[in-house]
Amino acid sequence: NDDRRSVMVHAQTVREDQLDSMKALGVIPSFFGMHTFYWGDWHRDETLGKERAYRISPAQSALRRGMIFTQHHDAPVALPSSIMILHSVVNRTSRSGDIIGADQKISPYIALKSITDWAAYQYFEEGLKGTLEEGKLADFVILDQNPMKIEPQEIMHIEVLETIKEGETVYRKG
16 A cells, blocks of 8 residues: 555545544545635535534644645636635635634644645655755745735735746746
8 A cells, every 4th residue: 555645535524533534544635625715604504504514624633633634626616726725724714704613723834734745745746846845846936925924814815926837937926
Protein backbone atom coordinates (compact mmCIF):
# COMPACT_ATOMS: atom_id res chain seq x y z
CA ASN A 1 0.00 0.00 0.00
CA ASP A 2 2.99 2.34 -0.18
CA ASP A 3 2.14 3.08 -3.82
CA ARG A 4 -1.16 4.83 -3.10
CA ARG A 5 -2.69 7.48 -0.92
CA SER A 6 -6.38 6.82 -0.66
CA VAL A 7 -8.58 9.90 -0.62
CA MET A 8 -12.25 10.25 0.27
CA VAL A 9 -13.47 13.06 -1.97
CA HIS A 10 -16.51 15.00 -0.69
CA ALA A 11 -16.09 13.73 2.85
CA GLN A 12 -18.72 16.27 3.79
CA THR A 13 -20.92 14.29 6.12
CA VAL A 14 -18.32 11.93 7.54
CA ARG A 15 -19.05 11.02 11.16
CA GLU A 16 -16.55 10.96 14.05
CA ASP A 17 -16.40 7.14 14.04
CA GLN A 18 -15.81 7.19 10.29
CA LEU A 19 -12.93 9.63 10.78
CA ASP A 20 -11.47 7.17 13.29
CA SER A 21 -11.69 4.41 10.68
CA MET A 22 -10.24 6.66 7.98
CA LYS A 23 -7.30 7.51 10.22
CA ALA A 24 -6.68 3.82 10.97
CA LEU A 25 -6.80 3.03 7.23
CA GLY A 26 -4.70 6.04 6.21
CA VAL A 27 -7.49 7.61 4.15
CA ILE A 28 -7.11 11.34 3.52
CA PRO A 29 -10.39 13.29 3.60
CA SER A 30 -10.93 15.93 0.94
CA PHE A 31 -13.57 18.36 2.13
CA PHE A 32 -15.78 20.73 0.14
CA GLY A 33 -15.70 23.43 2.81
CA MET A 34 -17.33 26.06 0.60
CA HIS A 35 -20.61 24.23 1.18
CA THR A 36 -20.91 26.06 4.49
CA PHE A 37 -21.12 29.38 2.64
CA TYR A 38 -23.05 28.51 -0.52
CA TRP A 39 -25.46 25.84 0.76
CA GLY A 40 -25.11 25.86 4.55
CA ASP A 41 -28.54 27.41 5.16
CA TRP A 42 -30.20 24.94 2.80
CA HIS A 43 -28.48 21.95 4.41
CA ARG A 44 -29.41 23.24 7.89
CA ASP A 45 -33.07 23.86 7.01
CA GLU A 46 -33.91 21.37 4.26
CA THR A 47 -31.57 18.43 3.68
CA LEU A 48 -29.50 17.51 6.74
CA GLY A 49 -30.95 19.28 9.75
CA LYS A 50 -28.98 21.55 12.06
CA GLU A 51 -26.88 18.92 13.86
CA ARG A 52 -25.59 17.24 10.69
CA ALA A 53 -25.29 20.49 8.73
CA TYR A 54 -23.07 21.99 11.41
CA ARG A 55 -20.68 19.08 10.87
CA ILE A 56 -20.34 19.55 7.10
CA SER A 57 -16.68 19.05 6.14
CA PRO A 58 -15.48 18.47 9.73
CA ALA A 59 -11.92 19.71 9.30
CA GLN A 60 -11.34 20.44 12.98
CA SER A 61 -12.41 16.90 13.87
CA ALA A 62 -9.84 15.53 11.42
CA LEU A 63 -7.20 17.90 12.76
CA ARG A 64 -7.84 16.78 16.35
CA ARG A 65 -7.01 13.26 15.20
CA GLY A 66 -3.73 14.38 13.67
CA MET A 67 -5.02 13.78 10.15
CA ILE A 68 -4.08 15.82 7.14
CA PHE A 69 -6.91 16.78 4.80
CA THR A 70 -7.48 18.84 1.71
CA GLN A 71 -10.15 21.22 0.47
CA HIS A 72 -11.62 21.34 -3.03
CA HIS A 73 -14.14 23.53 -4.87
CA ASP A 74 -15.90 21.14 -7.27
CA ALA A 75 -16.06 23.47 -10.29
CA PRO A 76 -18.35 24.22 -12.01
CA VAL A 77 -20.67 23.64 -9.03
CA ALA A 78 -18.75 26.42 -7.29
CA LEU A 79 -16.36 28.69 -9.14
CA PRO A 80 -12.70 27.91 -8.50
CA SER A 81 -11.51 30.29 -5.81
CA SER A 82 -8.86 29.39 -3.29
CA ILE A 83 -9.64 32.65 -1.51
CA MET A 84 -13.26 31.58 -1.07
CA ILE A 85 -12.12 28.17 0.17
CA LEU A 86 -9.97 29.91 2.80
CA HIS A 87 -12.78 32.24 3.79
CA SER A 88 -15.32 29.42 4.08
CA VAL A 89 -13.25 27.00 6.15
CA VAL A 90 -11.90 29.67 8.50
CA ASN A 91 -15.26 31.37 9.11
CA ARG A 92 -17.88 28.72 8.24
CA THR A 93 -20.40 31.52 7.70
CA SER A 94 -23.40 30.88 5.47
CA ARG A 95 -24.90 33.40 3.06
CA SER A 96 -27.41 34.36 5.75
CA GLY A 97 -24.60 34.96 8.26
CA ASP A 98 -25.18 31.83 10.36
CA ILE A 99 -22.01 30.08 11.54
CA ILE A 100 -22.37 26.54 10.25
CA GLY A 101 -20.49 24.60 12.92
CA ALA A 102 -18.27 26.96 14.89
CA ASP A 103 -16.45 24.00 16.44
CA GLN A 104 -15.24 22.94 12.97
CA LYS A 105 -13.49 26.22 12.10
CA ILE A 106 -9.79 25.99 11.30
CA SER A 107 -7.06 28.62 11.39
CA PRO A 108 -5.93 30.43 8.25
CA TYR A 109 -2.57 28.66 8.54
CA ILE A 110 -4.15 25.19 8.54
CA ALA A 111 -6.54 26.25 5.76
CA LEU A 112 -3.54 27.28 3.64
CA LYS A 113 -1.81 23.95 4.34
CA SER A 114 -4.93 22.09 3.22
CA ILE A 115 -4.70 23.65 -0.26
CA THR A 116 -0.91 23.66 -0.62
CA ASP A 117 1.47 21.15 0.92
CA TRP A 118 -1.16 18.67 2.12
CA ALA A 119 -2.75 18.73 -1.34
CA ALA A 120 0.64 18.09 -2.95
CA TYR A 121 1.22 15.18 -0.56
CA GLN A 122 -2.16 13.71 -1.44
CA TYR A 123 -1.00 13.28 -5.07
CA PHE A 124 2.63 12.24 -4.38
CA GLU A 125 3.73 15.70 -5.57
CA GLU A 126 5.28 16.93 -2.30
CA GLY A 127 8.74 16.78 -3.87
CA LEU A 128 7.66 19.13 -6.67
CA LYS A 129 5.21 21.58 -5.16
CA GLY A 130 3.17 22.59 -2.12
CA THR A 131 5.88 24.58 -0.33
CA LEU A 132 8.40 27.18 -1.41
CA GLU A 133 11.72 25.39 -1.43
CA GLU A 134 14.74 25.27 -3.68
CA GLY A 135 14.27 22.71 -6.42
CA LYS A 136 10.47 22.82 -6.40
CA LEU A 137 8.22 24.42 -8.98
CA ALA A 138 7.83 28.08 -8.15
CA ASP A 139 4.02 28.15 -8.17
CA PHE A 140 2.58 30.82 -5.90
CA VAL A 141 0.48 33.96 -5.69
CA ILE A 142 1.14 37.41 -4.32
CA LEU A 143 -1.84 38.66 -2.34
CA ASP A 144 -2.81 42.19 -1.34
CA GLN A 145 -3.30 41.08 2.30
CA ASN A 146 -1.93 38.36 4.54
CA PRO A 147 -4.76 35.91 5.39
CA MET A 148 -3.04 35.06 8.67
CA LYS A 149 -2.93 38.67 9.86
CA ILE A 150 -6.27 40.18 8.87
CA GLU A 151 -9.66 39.75 10.49
CA PRO A 152 -10.97 36.34 9.38
CA GLN A 153 -14.18 37.84 7.96
CA GLU A 154 -12.05 39.92 5.57
CA ILE A 155 -10.38 36.93 3.91
CA MET A 156 -13.03 36.83 1.15
CA HIS A 157 -11.93 40.32 0.07
CA ILE A 158 -8.28 39.40 -0.50
CA GLU A 159 -7.19 40.00 -4.06
CA VAL A 160 -4.57 38.16 -6.06
CA LEU A 161 -2.05 40.69 -7.36
CA GLU A 162 0.13 38.27 -9.26
CA THR A 163 0.31 34.56 -10.07
CA ILE A 164 3.64 32.87 -10.72
CA LYS A 165 3.69 29.43 -12.36
CA GLU A 166 6.99 27.56 -12.57
CA GLY A 167 8.83 30.82 -11.94
CA GLU A 168 7.04 32.82 -14.65
CA THR A 169 4.33 35.44 -14.13
CA VAL A 170 1.11 34.18 -15.73
CA TYR A 171 -1.20 36.82 -14.25
CA ARG A 172 -0.72 40.35 -12.97
CA LYS A 173 -3.62 42.51 -11.80
CA GLY A 174 -4.10 45.67 -13.82
